[in-house]
Amino acid sequence: MMEKMIFGRFIPGDSLVHRLDPRAKILFVFLFIAIVFVANNAITYGLLIGFTLLVVFMSRIRLYFLVNGLKPVMILVIFTFLLHILFTREGAVLLDLGFMSIYEEGLRQGIFIAIRFLVLVFITSILTLTTSPISITDGIEVLLGPFKRLKLPVHELALMMSISLRFIPTLMDETGKILKAQMARGSDIGSGPVKERIKAVVPLLIPLFVSAFKRAEDLATAMEVRGYRGGSGRTRYRQLNWRFKDTASLLVLVALAGTLWYFRS
Amino acid sequence: MDILLRQVGYSYAVDTPFEKRALTDVSLHIPSGSYTAIIGHTGSGKSTVLQHLNALLKPTEGAVIIGDRKIEAGVKAKNLRDIRRQVGIVFQFPEQQLFDETVLKDIMFGPLNYGVPEEEASRRAHELVEQLGLPKEVLGKSPFDLSGGQMRRVAIAGVLAMDPEVLVLDEPTAGLDPRGRREIMDLFHQLHIQKGLTTVLVTHSMEDAARYADQVAIMHNGRCVVTGEPGVIFADEEQLGDYRLEPPRTVRLQRHFEARTGLKLDGISLTEEALAKNIALALAEGRDSE
Amino acid sequence: MNSTILSFEDVTFTYMPEDESVRPAVENLSFSIQDGEWIAIVGHNGSGKSTIAKLMNGLLFPQQGTVRAMGQTMSEESLWDIRSQMGMVFQNPDNQFVGATVQDDVAFALENNGVPHEEMVKRVKESLHQVKMEEYVDHEPHHLSGGQKQRVAIAGALALKPRLLILDEATSMLDPQGRVEVIETIRELREATGLTVISITHDLEEAALADRILVMNAGHKHGEGTPDSVFLEGNELTKLGLDLPFAMRMTHLLREAGLPLTREHMTEDELVDELWTFYSDK
Numbered sequence: 001m002m003e004k005m006i007f008g009r010f011i012p013g014d015s016l017v018h019r020l021d022p023r024a025k026i027l028f029v030f031l032f033i034a035i036v037f038v039a040n041n042a043i044t045y046g047l048l049i050g051f052t053l054l055v056v057f058m059s060r061i062r063l064y065f066l067v068n069g070l071k072p073v074m075i076l077v078i079f080t081f082l083l084h085i086l087f088t089r090e091g092a093v094l095l096d097l098g099f100m101s102i103y104e105e106g107l108r109q110g111i112f113i114a115i116r117f118l119v120l121v122f123i124t125s126i127l128t129l130t131t132s133p134i135s136i137t138d139g140i141e142v143l144l145g146p147f148k149r150l151k152l153p154v155h156e157l158a159l160m161m162s163i164s165l166r167f168i169p170t171l172m173d174e175t176g177k178i179l180k181a182q183m184a185r186g187s188d189i190g191s192g193p194v195k196e197r198i199k200a201v202v203p204l205l206i207p208l209f210v211s212a213f214k215r216a217e218d219l220a221t222a223m224e225v226r227g228y229r230g231g232s233g234r235t236r237y238r239q240l241n242w243r244f245k246d247t248a249s250l251l252v253l254v255a256l257a258g259t260l261w262y263f264r265s
Numbered sequence: 266m267d268i269l270l271r272q273v274g275y276s277y278a279v280d281t282p283f284e285k286r287a288l289t290d291v292s293l294h295i296p297s298g299s300y301t302a303i304i305g306h307t308g309s310g311k312s313t314v315l316q317h318l319n320a321l322l323k324p325t326e327g328a329v330i331i332g333d334r335k336i337e338a339g340v341k342a343k344n345l346r347d348i349r350r351q352v353g354i355v356f357q358f359p360e361q362q363l364f365d366e367t368v369l370k371d372i373m374f375g376p377l378n379y380g381v382p383e384e385e386a387s388r389r390a391h392e393l394v395e396q397l398g399l400p401k402e403v404l405g406k407s408p409f410d411l412s413g414g415q416m417r418r419v420a421i422a423g424v425l426a427m428d429p430e431v432l433v434l435d436e437p438t439a440g441l442d443p444r445g446r447r448e449i450m451d452l453f454h455q456l457h458i459q460k461g462l463t464t465v466l467v468t469h470s471m472e473d474a475a476r477y478a479d480q481v482a483i484m485h486n487g488r489c490v491v492t493g494e495p496g497v498i499f500a501d502e503e504q505l506g507d508y509r510l511e512p513p514r515t516v517r518l519q520r521h522f523e524a525r526t527g528l529k530l531d532g533i534s535l536t537e538e539a540l541a542k543n544i545a546l547a548l549a550e551g552r553d554s555e
Numbered sequence: 556m557n558s559t560i561l562s563f564e565d566v567t568f569t570y571m572p573e574d575e576s577v578r579p580a581v582e583n584l585s586f587s588i589q590d591g592e593w594i595a596i597v598g599h600n601g602s603g604k605s606t607i608a609k610l611m612n613g614l615l616f617p618q619q620g621t622v623r624a625m626g627q628t629m630s631e632e633s634l635w636d637i638r639s640q641m642g643m644v645f646q647n648p649d650n651q652f653v654g655a656t657v658q659d660d661v662a663f664a665l666e667n668n669g670v671p672h673e674e675m676v677k678r679v680k681e682s683l684h685q686v687k688m689e690e691y692v693d694h695e696p697h698h699l700s701g702g703q704k705q706r707v708a709i710a711g712a713l714a715l716k717p718r719l720l721i722l723d724e725a726t727s728m729l730d731p732q733g734r735v736e737v738i739e740t741i742r743e744l745r746e747a748t749g750l751t752v753i754s755i756t757h758d759l760e761e762a763a764l765a766d767r768i769l770v771m772n773a774g775h776k777h778g779e780g781t782p783d784s785v786f787l788e789g790n791e792l793t794k795l796g797l798d799l800p801f802a803m804r805m806t807h808l809l810r811e812a813g814l815p816l817t818r819e820h821m822t823e824d825e826l827v828d829e830l831w832t833f834y835s836d837k
Contacts, residue, residue, distance in 0.1 A: 186378030
């Protein structure tokens with residue numbers, strides 16, 4: 001289940017979407033989130049779906065993987081859809097089951113909310129699937145740059161984020177290894193009553209914490225020895241490059257917003 | 266207990282963009298009571314094979330037969346605990362699995378999980394600590410207060426305490442100093458003989474494979490390419506080279522000696538002691554004949 | 556140009572200064588390392604080797620005696636300047652990899668020292684070339700082998716153009732191939748640049764390559780000298796929990812098997828030579 005989950009993962013590639021500046025992509029996603037709320041009828045939601053599919057197509061990520069990988073999120077979508085159908089009581093009655101009825105407005109709302117949810121999840125996933133975590137961190141650090149004046153520790157936050165990202169695969173591997181070692185010793189995580197399961201997590205968590213602390217300590221030593229003394233006086237190795245296509249991508253979004261505004265009812 | 270891998274294939278993360286094939290058509294027979302070494306380059310699939318030996322991984326193709334149990338691709342296997350009790354695995358850097366308040370409790374963790382009575386588990390812990398050359402006092406200490414080498418031994422004791430019939434070792438001496446390395450390998454060999462264990466050693470060390478094993482299997486690119494006796498496998502330098510492996514140092518020195526002196530030693534020398542003896546013998550004979 | 560690059564003068568360090576019953580980790584230790592030397596510090600686990608490493612880079616300060624490096628006494632004030640002139644590679648390849656990719660990691664120390672961007676790009680490239688990892692610039696650490704990660708760590712140290720490179724058990728967690736890769740890298744570096752290297756290790760094969768070996772035991776200096784002279788001690792070293800190089804072990808075993816070998820051999824070539832002489836003499 002977890003290994004199929006693609007939310008938050010990165011698939012390297014060379015599509016136009018991959019090559020955009022991370023700052024452009026982050027701004028794109030935030031703008032898109034705002035724009036989604038402009039849609040309010042069949043045409044505008046249709047346009048949103050079309051636009052989303054276009055972005056997916058341009059990222060050259062296979063739709064199949066996207067749909068397959070986002071299955072856990074689908075459950076949430078279906079759930080909200082059902083909620084709207086069951087609890088909205090406006091418009092004509094479409095179906096009368098006696099103990100409850102389905103109204104026209106409920107169905108409409110349900111479908112729209114589901115679409116809104118889906119396009120948002122798709123576009124956000126495209127951001128993380130096409131941008132390496134470190135580029136996202138770089139983008140965030142630069143975008144948050146102005147907040148340094150307000151004493152927000154932007155550099156430290158970005159470094160923390162990039163180190164956490166760097167260690168996620170390492171710690172995932174380690175979790176798998178310890179889990180297997182304890183399973184080999186007869187520990188049974190994932191079956192039996194809840195109380196037993198909680199007890200079974202201890203032999204997994206303690207070694208994991210011990211090792212994470214050890215790693216943190218080693219890492220701190222290595223960083224100190226390599227001359228790390230906080231953000232001041234540091235130069236940056238990674239440089240971001242804003243090009244015309246980045247501006248263009250945001251202009252496309254503005255155009256989309258205009259079109260939606262024109263067609264909304 | 267016999268273990269048989271029959272045309273085993275295994276892929277990680279099936280049906281995702283991250284799918285990765287690890288094993289292809291692996292067939293391997295580990296006879297009861299044998300000492301089998303699995304060697305191969307990093308990434309050759311050694312550790313994936315190892316995890317099939319007690320059903321931590323289930324094959325995505327083919328079947329694994331462990332004793333009288335059969336784990337088949339596509340068939341749901343139940344009650345794997347029994348298998349896991351009989352096949353103990355000492356993972357690489359096993360000290361990472363220690364967690365309990367005291368060494369005693371940690372060693373008893375495995376046996377208690379498998380329903381061994383408390384008294385018996387405690388008796389085994391006491392016995393093993395002594396067998397592994399640790400002072401008795403460690404039983405009451407926290408495992409995290411021990412030195413690296415001691416932690417390693419405690420973790421090994423934790424696996425041995427389950428009294429497995431098959432012992433699978435994944436680079437059990439990685440990171441230890443030379444003395445510790447030798448002591449632990451000798452101990453496993455001693456247990457192998459005393460308890461009639463079936464031992465599987467996954468290792469990078471050709472020297473250990475040559476010294477201890479009676480069967481050697483070479484893994485390469487996810488396939489088990491060769492199995493045979495160490496005396497045969499380590500004599501074939503060309504074949505080893507094909508799989509990016511080197512013969513043990515004793516064999517390299519033997520070849521070097523033979524090339525230089527023109528003398529031919531009997532067979533190949535798998536241990537340093539044997540090599541010394543063989544060279545002395547060859548030199549004595551060589552001089553007599555002249 | 557034989558100037559001292561690092562020295563310990565009568566250094567004592569204990570982790571528990573208030574408890575007299577605990578033996579100091581390092582006691583009355585003196586030694587010095589010359590510019591351009593390759594020195595190996597050997598000892599079994601717990602002999603005080605890792606404490607020495609921490610005293611060298613100012614992670615610990617001695618209770619007694621002085622540590623001098625690059626002509627300065629190690630202190631809170633001189634610390635950062637000294638560190639900018641030494642590179643260090645630690646035992647666990649994973650726990651010292653700071654960057655998200657190979658090139659980011661190599662650049663880390665440069666960023667910390669405020670090196671301008673263009674210069675950084677140049678040095679990252681050069682250093683990766685020196686350790687033959689230039690093809691891996693964009694690789695993430697979990698896709699590298701242990702040996703490759705350690706080579707990246709060496710590149711990260713070299714990028715700062717240090718005067719001294721310290722390897723703190725840098726090969727002990729690697730597989731044999733990784734070990735060979737790292738040792739080869741150091742050897743080539745030494746040939747190309749004459750960089751001063753200190754390797755702290757329990758692998759005597761690695762130590763045998765050094766110009767000089769310092770043997771530690773229970774916090775004390777047990778002996779010091781060229782590899783030949785140190786290995787002459789033979790069984791004495793085995794008692795300290797160390798191993799002899801393969802050729803030397805074979806020499807001893809051959810002697811036990813009745814061959815009157817006269818010399819101690821450090822390399823297989825020498826050993827086979829004597830065996831051949833012995834054979835052809837008659």
